[in-house]
Amino acid sequence: MIDLKGITFNIIVFATIALVSVVIFLIVLNSIIPNFIGRGLCKLYQIFLSLPLPKELKPPIPGCSIFPRMERLRFPEGSATTLANYLIQCWEKSEEGKLGQTFICYELFLKEIPIPFDDGDVTTGSTVPITWKINPPSGLIEGEDITIIIKYNAETQRVEVI
Numbered sequence: 001m002i003d004l005k006g007i008t009f010n011i012i013v014f015a016t017i018a019l020v021s022v023v024i025f026l027i028v029l030n031s032i033i034p035n036f037i038g039r040g041l042c043k044l045y046q047i048f049l050s051l052p053l054p055k056e057l058k059p060p061i062p063g064c065s066i067f068p069r070m071e072r073l074r075f076p077e078g079s080a081t082t083l084a085n086y087l088i089q090c091w092e093k094s095e096e097g098k099l100g101q102t103f104i105c106y107e108l109f110l111k112e113i114p115i116p117f118d119d120g121d122v123t124t125g126s127t128v129p130i131t132w133k134i135n136p137p138s139g140l141i142e143g144e145d146i147t148i149i150i151k152y153n154a155e156t157q158r159v160e161v162i
Contacts, residue, residue, distance in 0.1 A: 079113075
């Protein structure tokens with residue numbers, strides 16, 4: 001007679017080894033080629049995570065575990081220093097330009113700008129690549145009830161101030 005329990009166990013073991021091998025292969029490719037794993041593969045990875053397997057067989061894939069969310073913040077007063085800090089945080093959320101996904105980091109609501117400032121005041125000494133799209137051609141942030149959007153653009157690999 002054929003031992004079905006032994007065959008079933010072997011199939012489960014070989015299928016598990018195959019799945020883990022594919023995941024490890026994808027992790028290696030994603031580390032060599034940043035953003036190799038697209039959204040479609042991340043969805044498959046989420047299905048893989050839902051399988052009843054031990055944690056050791058579910059390695060993390062960095063590109064799939066980060067889903068940046070936009071934050072809306074209100075401030076009574078705005079300054080160049082405040083904006084610079086949020087630009088740096090957005091750059092960090094984008095994995096310093098390695099995340100292959102465009103997203104809005106922050107929507108800042110500023111009640112008042114006591115001292116007007118422009119991109120020169122914000123970017124002095126900064127290593128974050130920034131595209132300034134505020135009030136062309138002057139680029140000056142001034143006035144009351146101002147909304148500033150800070151966005152990471154994956155296509156240009158820059159943080160945009162809109």
